[in-house]
Amino acid sequence: MTKATKMSWPAGVLGALLSLALLGGCALGHSQAPTDEASQKAATTPEAQSDIDFMVLVNKTHPLPAGWEDAVNLAHFTNSEGWDVDVEQTAYNAYLELKEDLEAEGVYVDLDSAFRSTQEQQRIVDDFTAKYGAEYVKQYVAVPGYSEHHTGLALDLFLIIDGKGVCENEDMVTYPEVWKKIHAKLADHGFILRYLPGKKIETGASYEPWHIRYVNDVQVAHKIMDEGITLERYLGALDPAVAECVVDYGNSTVYSESDMDSALDPILAEFGGWAGCSLKSLTFAGDAVCAEELAHANSLRAEEMGEFTQAILFTSVLHSPSAELCEGTAWQPDTDYNDYKWLLARRGTDDSWQLLTWGLG
Numbered sequence: 001m002t003k004a005t006k007m008s009w010p011a012g013v014l015g016a017l018l019s020l021a022l023l024g025g026c027a028l029g030h031s032q033a034p035t036d037e038a039s040q041k042a043a044t045t046p047e048a049q050s051d052i053d054f055m056v057l058v059n060k061t062h063p064l065p066a067g068w069e070d071a072v073n074l075a076h077f078t079n080s081e082g083w084d085v086d087v088e089q090t091a092y093n094a095y096l097e098l099k100e101d102l103e104a105e106g107v108y109v110d111l112d113s114a115f116r117s118t119q120e121q122q123r124i125v126d127d128f129t130a131k132y133g134a135e136y137v138k139q140y141v142a143v144p145g146y147s148e149h150h151t152g153l154a155l156d157l158f159l160i161i162d163g164k165g166v167c168e169n170e171d172m173v174t175y176p177e178v179w180k181k182i183h184a185k186l187a188d189h190g191f192i193l194r195y196l197p198g199k200k201i202e203t204g205a206s207y208e209p210w211h212i213r214y215v216n217d218v219q220v221a222h223k224i225m226d227e228g229i230t231l232e233r234y235l236g237a238l239d240p241a242v243a244e245c246v247v248d249y250g251n252s253t254v255y256s257e258s259d260m261d262s263a264l265d266p267i268l269a270e271f272g273g274w275a276g277c278s279l280k281s282l283t284f285a286g287d288a289v290c291a292e293e294l295a296h297a298n299s300l301r302a303e304e305m306g307e308f309t310q311a312i313l314f315t316s317v318l319h320s321p322s323a324e325l326c327e328g329t330a331w332q333p334d335t336d337y338n339d340y341k342w343l344l345a346r347r348g349t350d351d352s353w354q355l356l357t358w359g360l361g
């Protein structure tokens with residue numbers, strides 16, 4: 001979720017925008033109707049159909065298909081904050097219906113950001129690195145060319161609560177009940193919730209309640225939403241090595257799910273090279289165990305590294321490869337190993353997790 005297009009006013013609407021923009025930031029300018037839908041509709045150009053695959057998969061391993069930007073037909077509008085937003089035309093029409101449907105239930109949303117070019121994505125990487133640090137960016141911002149926002153089919157919503165825009169990620173996550181109502185309506189309009197909680201291992205992204213994806217098919221959207229599955233799983237595009245892996249985040253008072261999600265990256269990077277192995281589960285070992293492991297982690301570090309302040313231990317069930325791939329290794333072929341452990345540590349929340357040890361407990 002970003003304000004990627006705030007800077008790029010087209011000359012034609014500049015005057016109209018200026019009065020809105022002068023009202024100030026996100027918290028102002030919602031005193032009448034939450035948005036002016038009529039003007040949004042008028043701002044669009046209902047023209048040619050996009051000649052695109054609405055089920056396209058763009059993620060960390062699947063880049064935007066070549067020629068996409070020539071084939072996609074974008075609608076352009078200005079949101080209630082005065083920011084320019086481009087969205088794929090069919091997705092925009094569906095979004096307006098979704099919005100109307102939600103308003104009937106007293107839920108008000110607006111569109112923050114949808115289509116982004118590769119150049120815009122690079123600018124976000126730079127801005128967010130300055131604002132939140134490289135670690136945050138690694139977790140929440142896609143590499144240019146690998147963002148679903150390049151498709152024009154991914155929409156970042158923001159909330160309007162008591163007439164005021166709530167746009168910042170850290171504020172939006174404090175309204176879980178509102179998001180629940182929004183998510184319940186998505187499929188009826190051909191949208192899915194793209195980044196489900198606890199599914200980073202499948203999508204590559206942590207939970208984002210605001211990021212919805214248009215699939216242009218109500219039935220498909222319902223199947224995905226009703227089953228609570230990721231787009232990757234629906235499309236059969238999961239890496240078989242982790243396709244069945246269940247992550248159990250436990251009940252930590254020290255680490256959030258997003259802390260644990262960022263600790264998954266080095267595990268998956270290491271595990272990616274183990275031919276024929278599959279990971280069946282990753283289970284957070286608990287706060288008490290992790291506190292003990294912190295001392296262990298510090299006993300392992302080199303003097304010049306600085307002291308670790310946080311440690312996470314995951315235990316896993318790991319399934320070994322078939323006989324031919326096990327040759328020359330210590331694995332028993334085709335066997336579940338139930339006590340495989342991964343120890344990670346970092347020096348504060350701005351630091352990257354380091355995978356220190358891994359092996360059978």
Ligand SMILES: [Zn+2]
Nearest residue numbers: 001155156211
């Ligand atoms: Zn997004």
